[in-house]
Amino acid sequence: MEIINEFKLEFLSKSNNEAFARVVAAAFVSQLDPTLEEVADIKTAVSEAVTNAIIHGYEGKKGTIKMSCTLYESSVDIEITDEGRGIEDVEIARQPMFTSKPDLERSGMGFTIMESFMDKLEIISEIGKGTTVKMSKTFGAQKK
Amino acid sequence: MVLKVKFSNKGNTLIASIIGEMDHHTADYIRDKIDGEMIKSSSKNIVFDFSKVGFMDSSGIGLVMGRYKNISKLNGKTAIIKANEQVRRIFEMSGVVKLVPIYDNIDEAIRS
Numbered sequence: 691m692e693i694i695n696e697f698k699l700e701f702l703s704k705s706n707n708e709a710f711a712r713v714v715a716a717a718f719v720s721q722l723d724p725t726l727e728e729v730a731d732i733k734t735a736v737s738e739a740v741t742n743a744i745i746h747g748y749e750g751k752k753g754t755i756k757m758s759c760t761l762y763e764s765s766v767d768i769e770i771t772d773e774g775r776g777i778e779d780v781e782i783a784r785q786p787m788f789t790s791k792p793d794l795e796r797s798g799m800g801f802t803i804m805e806s807f808m809d810k811l812e813i814i815s816e817i818g819k820g821t822t823v824k825m826s827k828t829f830g831a832q833k834k
Numbered sequence: 835m836v837l838k839v840k841f842s843n844k845g846n847t848l849i850a851s852i853i854g855e856m857d858h859h860t861a862d863y864i865r866d867k868i869d870g871e872m873i874k875s876s877s878k879n880i881v882f883d884f885s886k887v888g889f890m891d892s893s894g895i896g897l898v899m900g901r902y903k904n905i906s907k908l909n910g911k912t913a914i915i916k917a918n919e920q921v922r923r924i925f926e927m928s929g930v931v932k933l934v935p936i937y938d939n940i941d942e943a944i945r946s
Contacts, residue, residue, distance in 0.1 A: 705859035709836065712889075730889070730920040737891040741858040786928075797895035799928050806927060820865070 695721060695761040696758040703744045703772065711757055712736040713769075718759050719766050724829045731807035732766070732827060738800040739770040739823045744789065747774025747821055765828040768808075773820040780813045836860065839867050841875075847944055848877035853886040859936060861893040878910040881943050885916035894921065895928045902934050914942040 697718060701707045719732055736757075743755045756771040777783045777809040783790070784805070789798035805811045808825040815821040837854035850868050850941040854860065872880065879899055884890075914936045915926065925931050937943040 705857075707856060708857045708859050708891075711917075722932070733889060734891050734920065737857050741891065741893070745858065794894035795900040797892045797899065797928055799892040799895055799924075803892055803924065803927065820928070 691762045698758045703748040711740045733802045735807045743772035747772035768825045771822040776817040777815040847879040849881045851883040855889040858893045862877045882914045890921045
């Protein structure tokens, strides 16, 4: 697949960057003329991934989050990486309603939402090294 | 702050109208506002008006479920009105709607 466009971005693990990251991703994919629903899906998935990096990866401490977006003719790959604590068991973390921080009123739906709003979700994590979330979405799937 | 909440009362129901985008960053602020208002007012039930929420991620689930848990202990009811398609999908996916129903308007919510 030929790459049409690409960006790489680094920002601090501050919660007001959740909105920044999803707006950047939405603006970038708009080049492919997606539907409003597709844009909303991307914004939601990015928001979940960045929130996870802040709350779980860095546990509220200062760190750097990297985000990259690669556009193809009718699809996008998005990668969000932190160098935080890592996930002990990715399979368990992916389960709906699982949360490692029940006291924070988190729903445990982050990965479930990423999975169902995007077409592909891959989570690479190592304890003490960090986590990378790779997501892809193909546009125009519903248009026919 | 890109998020605001306005309160009004109808009978013994507190209506919390949320304006803006709801994520982890803004949810803490809204939670404190709503909990403060619930303590101040003598309302038994709460209705979340989502008509002016353009975006919400899973932080909204935590916010609504947290209020539901508190209010149902005191036999109060929780409902959501006027959620857009994106917001509705997140609530439906999480199963929240089984406990906190979504209605089209305030009258429908209060009747139930």
